[in-house]
Amino acid sequence: MNAIETKGLVKKFGDFAAVAGINLEIKEGELFGLLGPNGAGKTTTISMLSTILKPSSGSASVWGKDLLHDKDSVRKSIGIVFQDPSLDDELTGRENLDFHGRMYAMEPGLIHERIAEVLKLVELESKADALVKTYSGGMKRRLEIARGLMHKPKILFLDEPTIGLDPQTRRNLWEYIRNFNKKDGITIILTTHYMEEADFLCDRIAIIDHGKIIALDTPEKLKEVLGGDIITVESTDSNALKKLLEGQVFVKETKLFDEHLNVSVDNGGKALPKLIELAQKNKITVDSAVLKRPSLEDVFIHYTGRTIREEEASDKDKARMQVKVGGFRR
Amino acid sequence: MEFNAIYIMWLREMKRFFRAKSRIIGNLSMPFIWLVIMGIGLSSSFSIPGVKFDYLAFIAPGVIGMTLLFSSIFSGISVIWEKQFGFLKEILVAPVSRTSIVLGKIFGSATISFINGVLIMIIAILIGSISIASLSVFSILLAIIFMILICLAFVSVGIAIASRLNNMEGFQMIMSFLVMPTFFLSGAFIPLQNAPLWMGTIAMFDPLLYGVDGLRGVFLGVSQFPIAIDLGVLAGFCVAMILLSSYLFRRMGE
Numbered sequence: 001m002n003a004i005e006t007k008g009l010v011k012k013f014g015d016f017a018a019v020a021g022i023n024l025e026i027k028e029g030e031l032f033g034l035l036g037p038n039g040a041g042k043t044t045t046i047s048m049l050s051t052i053l054k055p056s057s058g059s060a061s062v063w064g065k066d067l068l069h070d071k072d073s074v075r076k077s078i079g080i081v082f083q084d085p086s087l088d089d090e091l092t093g094r095e096n097l098d099f100h101g102r103m104y105a106m107e108p109g110l111i112h113e114r115i116a117e118v119l120k121l122v123e124l125e126s127k128a129d130a131l132v133k134t135y136s137g138g139m140k141r142r143l144e145i146a147r148g149l150m151h152k153p154k155i156l157f158l159d160e161p162t163i164g165l166d167p168q169t170r171r172n173l174w175e176y177i178r179n180f181n182k183k184d185g186i187t188i189i190l191t192t193h194y195m196e197e198a199d200f201l202c203d204r205i206a207i208i209d210h211g212k213i214i215a216l217d218t219p220e221k222l223k224e225v226l227g228g229d230i231i232t233v234e235s236t237d238s239n240a241l242k243k244l245l246e247g248q249v250f251v252k253e254t255k256l257f258d259e260h261l262n263v264s265v266d267n268g269g270k271a272l273p274k275l276i277e278l279a280q281k282n283k284i285t286v287d288s289a290v291l292k293r294p295s296l297e298d299v300f301i302h303y304t305g306r307t308i309r310e311e312e313a314s315d316k317d318k319a320r321m322q323v324k325v326g327g328f329r330r
Numbered sequence: 331m332e333f334n335a336i337y338i339m340w341l342r343e344m345k346r347f348f349r350a351k352s353r354i355i356g357n358l359s360m361p362f363i364w365l366v367i368m369g370i371g372l373s374s375s376f377s378i379p380g381v382k383f384d385y386l387a388f389i390a391p392g393v394i395g396m397t398l399l400f401s402s403i404f405s406g407i408s409v410i411w412e413k414q415f416g417f418l419k420e421i422l423v424a425p426v427s428r429t430s431i432v433l434g435k436i437f438g439s440a441t442i443s444f445i446n447g448v449l450i451m452i453i454a455i456l457i458g459s460i461s462i463a464s465l466s467v468f469s470i471l472l473a474i475i476f477m478i479l480i481c482l483a484f485v486s487v488g489i490a491i492a493s494r495l496n497n498m499e500g501f502q503m504i505m506s507f508l509v510m511p512t513f514f515l516s517g518a519f520i521p522l523q524n525a526p527l528w529m530g531t532i533a534m535f536d537p538l539l540y541g542v543d544g545l546r547g548v549f550l551g552v553s554q555f556p557i558a559i560d561l562g563v564l565a566g567f568c569v570a571m572i573l574l575s576s577y578l579f580r581r582m583g584e
Contacts, residue, residue, distance in 0.1 A: 051422075075424060076425045078423070080423055084415065084419075085415075086416040086420045087420075088417050090346045090350070095342075100420070103338060103424035104424060105334060105335075105425070147420075
């Protein structure tokens with residue numbers, strides 16, 4: 001059985017299609033990544049799959065249940081960690097988990113048992129009875145993940161799980177996430193705009209841009225598409241260099257960007273000296289040449305012609321920051 | 331309908347309320363100041379033609395009504411915050427019907443503003459604004475019913491507004507065009523019997539008027555309408571608002 005299947009899923013806000021027709025088949029037990037820049041439609045997709053947003057058109061099934069007509073069954077089979085914090089920080093960690101358990105109609109005895117289990121899982125036992133507002137960012141994130149796991153969901157959605165966390169905490173979270181998937185067999189769908197996160201964690205990745213999936217495969221296969229290594233060359237005359245290299249046997253492909261030239265080769269170590277020698281013979285100055293194994297970043301550039309980068313904070317982000325700084329509460 | 335879910339939503343509101351001691355004091359300071367400064371300050375220079383009680387006694391039901399109105403509407407509108415910045419999403423993905431969620435929220439918020447109202451009522455009794463002679467088991471029971479209806483109705487109004495708004499930008503408009511007129515036209519501080527006809531007529535459409543008038547009937551024995559009418563209008567408004575807020579809340583996000 002597929003854990004998730006979508007057919008032509010679309011979400012429009014007015015004229016703007018945030019998600020413009022997504023077809024997905026995510027297998028049971030998979031750790032699946034949705035990778036794309038901010039505003040690509042990742043969160044909107046997750047919001048629809050978790051029943052928060054109603055799709056404008058298309059259909060989907062989650063754990064065999066119809067997304068549009070059997071919302072309650074869908075809700076019971078999924079757990080979700082949202083991009084924005086969604087804990088009640090005037091309650092303790094334990095109370096947040098208890099609230100969750102009761103909302104999911106769990107038996108009081110079972111709630112008690114599961115709270116102990118999930119707290120242990122994310123190593124928050126010692127802070128369980130402290131108010132959430134005293135937690136650090138990483139602890140809050142872990143508590144949210146624990147909460148998402150409380151009712152033993154079949155599928156766990158993680159929307160940008162490590163955004164805003166320090167590298168150390170991020171690494172730890174990756175380990176947790178991997179364990180839930182590999183040891184407990186929970187199907188996990190995560191969104192991220194961090195290449196290394198997707199590369200490290202995911203079995204398969206869908207690269208999403210402007211609301212559409214532009215590539216979908218395992219990280220290895222995605223990178224293979226680029227073929228071998230990439231030499232990034234900065235030169236005073238990139239055009240001439242490009243022409244020169246295109247005829248060479250050791251060069252597979254060249255791609256010109258504003259400030260540099262990307263040269264795909266099979267064996268970067270051998271190709272680099274050849275390239276520089278060739279350039280010198282033809283009186284083309286090479287300012288710098290960098291050799292690297294292709295990363296998902298390069299895959300993204302290959303498909304979109306752009307780099308993934310954090311765009312300017314949107315209005316909502318700004319408002320969010322103001323609220324956090326101003327500390328407005330009722 | 332899931333009673334367990336309604337209960338846990340209610341319980342959460344209670345925990346948050348009793349944990350924030352400063353908020354309780356903050357909630358009570360405004361009505362307390364009104365009661366003491368306006369009530370005592372004006373009662374020596376104000377007399378209401380044709381009635382035997384003073385201004386301090388007159389505004390006690392008004393101050394209770396005001397407390398209930400403000401705290402109910404604001405806690406209903408606070409759903410916007412939960413919607414924009416977090417916790418509501420956690421509630422919305424739970425396998426619980428939207429109706430149960432909205433009822434849990436209404437009951438929780440209404441309980442809190444009811445507690446605020448009761449505290450103000452006690453203060454009013456202590457400073458002599460409500461005379462102990464007017465109190466009986468029956469009158470207290472009746473006052474409680476009026477207070478509960480006011481809370482349920484205006485929390486629902488707040489939630490209905492919050493279901494339609496996505497940010498706090500419209501908040502000032504709501505204050506100016508909804509909350510303040512509702513408050514002033516309710517006769518909380520102004521005896522409307524002697525007001526110009528146009529004002530009195532507009533005030534007839536103010537649901538809070540019937541709440542304040544009912545409370546005045548209970549505590550002072552003098553009211554514009556018979557208590558049964560007050561009770562009927564208020565109960566009808568209350569049911570209508572609960573239905574409206576549930577309807578709008580269910581349609582949210584579609």
